[in-house]
Amino acid sequence: MTDLSANSAPLGAAQRNHLRRRNRHQLMLQGFGIAAISFAALMLFILVSSLVGTGYKAFTQTHIQVEVFVDPEEVSVEKLPRGGFRDVLQASLQAQLPEVSERADLRRLEGLFSNGAQFRLRDMIVADPSLIGQTVTLRVPMSDPFDQLAKGLVKRDTPEAQRRVTDQEIAWFDRLDQAGMITQPLNWGLLTNADSRFPELAGLKGALVGSFWALLVCFLISFPLGIGAAIYLEEFAPKNRWSDLIEVNINNLAAVPSVVFGLLALAVFIGWFGLPRSAPLVGGMTLALMTMPTIIIATRAALKAVPPSIREAALGVGASKHQVVFGHVLPLAMPGILTGTIIGLAQALGETAPLLLIGMNAFITSAPGSPLDSATALPTQIFIWADSPERGFVSRTSAAILVLLTFLITMNAIAIYLRSKFERKW
Amino acid sequence: MYDAPKLERNVDDRTIKFSARNVHVFYGETEAIKGVDVDILDNTVTAFIGPSGCGKSTFLRCLNRMNDTIDICRVTGDIRLDGHDIYDRSVDPVQLRAKVGMVFQKPNPFPKSIYDNVAYGPRIHGLARTRADLDAIVEQSLRRAALWDEAKDRLDQPGTGLSGGQQQRLCIARAVATSPEVLLMDEPCSALDPIATAQVEELIDELRQDYSVVIVTHSMQQAARVSQKTAFFHLGHLVEFGDTGQIFTNPHDERTESYITGRIG
Structure with a gap:
């Protein structure tokens, strides 16, 4: 009686219709999925091929x-x-x-x-x-x-x-x-020259060094602060209305438009603290404000993913809460934390709006020697070039976008590699 | 169904290790343990049996204050270890857990080497002054857990690479490395195959020489095989507590009888 093949007891007409409708729905769902993915892939292809088409020159x-x-x-x-x-x-x-x-x-x-x-x-x-x-x-x-x-x-x-x-x-x-x-x-000058009014001399060195300093500052601020905040919230904070409020606000912070962070940085870092304009230091601090929520959320997720049995094991032999967190949970969560951090930094690398507001779109013809020198960053350099009238900057803009995309893809690839290499299955 | 001869040991003259009086445990508004009185003897295996959700694990976790880690959990009543109230403000749960070791349901070795797994407790409690001391503790603990012969040549390999039964014995070695007085075991064999179970049960019987052992188990056969005292929990009450032989052959309470004959549970 359990034989459900086609030649067993015939289904009633209503049942057959029902079955057919169910199968049709499933096919439609699959069709939608394939269509959506094809559309996304097509758009990506058009983007990259148009960039390469103009940029390769x-x-x-x-x-x-x-x-x-x-x-x-x-x-x-x-x-x-x-x-x-x-x-x-x-x-x-x-x-x-x-x-x-x-x-x-x-x-x-x-x-x-x-x-x-x-x-x-x-x-x-x-x-x-x-x-x-x-x-x-x-x-x-x-x-x-x-x-x-x-x-x-x-x-x-x-x-x-x-x-x-x-x-x-x-x-x-x-x-x-x-x-x-x-x-x-x-054209090695594209990577080894700083910006210039003349397209044939203009290169990305200033922007690359500026982005490097800004990301370094961003990492040094957001990584320890983000992990510290996440550990406190996840492991030590009492669960009450206040911690709920903080959690909601952190999630909201991750969704705040980046231009708002730029205005905040302009008012606080430059206006109040008197830090120099156009400096990668300020840029990095601004980007850190945006990266921190990402790191906090990723770190909390990674801490949550460490199985309770490990905490119990450590507590069971008499480890204190602090020893459990720093000796066991944090090391096991590290791959996830690093992945989240790299993705956060990749986001920061491509961020333009806050940098425009703090003046990192200045015209600067030498690479910055320190985070306090005026500089541009990769995305703002693209912005400047895209704005320039000379024909030569058209292909250079595309080329700069390709350079930026290369860095982004590399960072994301590192994140994926770390995740697959160190991820632990429980 | 179980081998009776082991049950006939005389345990009456042993000292009381844990004494619990009128213990209640609340999870938020829910009362999980409803007034339990029990005395746990030294050098004795005490088994907690009962249907799922009866509170036996919850009560076990009161004995080393593992329930402290659950925010909404509240314990009232009096639990004394060697006459000292373990819920007294002066008692540090961290020190208590070194004296009252615990083995969990699922083998949970740290993702570190076998050596580091065992050495972890002595290290954090500062029990070994020199490397040689630590080596001695590790060897002794692994011997106690009947794992030395299998593990001595691979101490630097990850503990997670051992078989399930070996992992559980590693966890026992880890627990005894801090020289506890009591070992709490929360269904230590439920994730093991019959052969590994037999090895761990044999080990539990040996551990009785040095420790007071409390074991929570779903298997009545296991309780009968390894324990001298048995406590039957039902719906948060300690229904009956007595010598294992008596509980299994001549229970006084009819709920106990229903459970051990398989009518409830």
């Missing part, structure tokens, strides 16, 4: 290699700071394009170099004054319009009036290219 940078004769008449040890480096560079190109002689044309010829080229040359000669009077080989970035031209982002078939390079300049460029002077190596 920023991972190379067009360089020009020239033989520069360091003319002692233009450059001398006595007046190094304001030597005629531009003239020397200009002359090096004129050697290749001898027909250019008009003053205005020469100026435009010089425009092929990035504005940083003269400083690169100056630094070389300051480092080694014996180069004066000799010919040096210099490989420097080209300025943004020619970088765009080389990457095909400035189209040659656009009418001349509507593009930033003239037909003559294109002709110069092509001749230099045929002479093998123009190359497109990997």
Whole structure:
């Protein structure tokens, strides 16, 4: 009688209908789930592919290699700071394009170099004054319009009036290219340069160092405070109306919009305490305010997950509450706590709004040496670049987003690894 | 059903270890123990039996104040260990638990080495001055728990890697390492297979030489096999307390008789 296969006692019509409806509901539910996941995956794919599509061009940078004769008449040890480096560079190109002689044309010829080229040359000669009077080989970035031209982002078939390079300049460029002077190596400057007004020189070093300092400060504040608060609330606090109130407020705190924390930091840390604006120290303190609820919640969950049998075992041999918590429960909860902390820090790394309010979106052309120096952070740097009009910043913005995403994915991967490696099954 | 000869031991002349008078336990508004009087003798195995929810575990946990860790739990009445009130304000529950060891239902070794499991109690109570002292305590405790021969070559391996029965004996070794006077066992064999159960029961009988043992058990056969005194709990009352032989062969209360013959429970 327990045989339920199709050829056993036939089901009544009502029962059959009921069964069919039930199966249909199950199929619909599964269909919805698959549709939702496919939609999410598609959106992710579109996001990443559009970022990569525009961003990959920023991972190379067009360089020009020239033989520069360091003319002692233009450059001398006595007046190094304001030597005629531009003239020397200009002359090096004129050697290749001898027909250019008009003053205005020469100026435009010089425009092929990035504005940083003269400083690169100056630094070389300051480092080694014996180069004066000799010919040096210099490989420097080209300025943004020619970088765009080389990457095909400035189209040659656009009418001349509507593009930033003239037909003559294109002709110069092509001749230099045929002479093998123009190359497109990997753009390490994206990671090793600080910010600049010139896209071809702008890099993320300042933002990376600024984010590092801010995250370090954030970790040093939120990790001990968050764990301390969680241990007290979970293990020691009496369960009464006050602890309930605190718990509700901590959960609410985790949901407070981040811009509010930025305003708070502006008023308290900068206004009251007089800490410097744009400093990673203040940024880190602000991010710590946001990360702390996340760490508290994650730590409490991890402490709760330690089975009561371990507490009982320790209490049973006469461990005090403090010994139980620090000797047994906390070490066992550590993987969960670390996972929560890393995820909290990853969130903090991507946080933009509070940093804008405390001035970490300033234009700063050197990496901060300490948490007290002015700096930007990765997300605010993206914000600044996205706001810049130069064409070169379009691909650099995408590239910076890819760098930020790489860090986020790495941090989350570490969290997942820690969880799977150290998680204990009871 | 049980082997009777073991029951005929004379235990009357032993000293009283625990004496409980008029003990009530409340969980919030619910009264879980409703006035229990019992004397627990030294060098004796006392079994608490009774149906689920009758309060036998709750009462056991009063004896080392493990109930203190439950916020809503309140204990009234008088429980004396060697004549001293253990609920007196001057008594530190931490010290009490070193003197009254406990073994739990599910083997719960710490996720540490076998050595560290046993050495944990002596360490936190400062019982060993030198490493050699500690080594001696660990060896002695493991011998007492009949685990030395199996564990001596793998003291540095995790205690959680042992079999269930070995883990439970490790927990017993951990409990005896602080030189307690009383061992409380809360259904110590309910998670073990019959062979491991037999080993632990044999061990309990040996432990009686040095300790007063109180064991909560669901198995009446086990109570009959290992204990000299038996207390039958029902709905928070201590219904009957007496020599194990008498409880199982000639119960005075009809509830006891119903339980041991399987009609309630």
